[in-house]
Amino acid sequence: MAVIKYNEKEVQLLARLMRAEAEGEGEKGMLLVGNVGVNRVLAKCLDFKNINTVTKMVFQRPGGFESTLKSYFYQKARNVDIKLAKRSLKGERYVPATKALWFYSTKSGTCQSKWWGQWNSGIYKSHCFYAPVDSENCYI
Numbered sequence: 001m002a003v004i005k006y007n008e009k010e011v012q013l014l015a016r017l018m019r020a021e022a023e024g025e026g027e028k029g030m031l032l033v034g035n036v037g038v039n040r041v042l043a044k045c046l047d048f049k050n051i052n053t054v055t056k057m058v059f060q061r062p063g064g065f066e067s068t069l070k071s072y073f074y075q076k077a078r079n080v081d082i083k084l085a086k087r088s089l090k091g092e093r094y095v096p097a098t099k100a101l102w103f104y105s106t107k108s109g110t111c112q113s114k115w116w117g118q119w120n121s122g123i124y125k126s127h128c129f130y131a132p133v134d135s136e137n138c139y140i
Helices: 008-043 054-058 079-089
Strands: 102-105 118-124 127-131
Touching: 008 054, 008 079, 008 102, 008 118, 008 127
Parallel strands: none
Antiparallel strands: 102 127, 118 127
16 A cells, blocks of 8 residues: 555656666665655655645755756656655655655765754765754654
């Protein structure tokens, strides 16, 4: 059973987002991006109060995903990408993105302890993940 509502077009969108943001990080890296995406739809706080669909999450402006501005994002999703997206939509969660709402790629291999006031929840390969502080009342 899915943790958020979605349609087949949105499976394709999430699959393309996961690939465009983290293909070089392997399957787990892509699943971590999927976690962040699903978390943004679940969170009813901060910049995500009105993000209630996969489509709104993928194309959120401002504060959305940079990859949607690049041509690679618009390539057709592969079967492996679709399978990973469905796993994320069914609620599979992985540390350090279990409750993360943000990430960025680091070339240095180190992450800031806080980013935009939110705590670092960990690093996976070249991505730093950030979860909301408790005072933000984000229930994911």
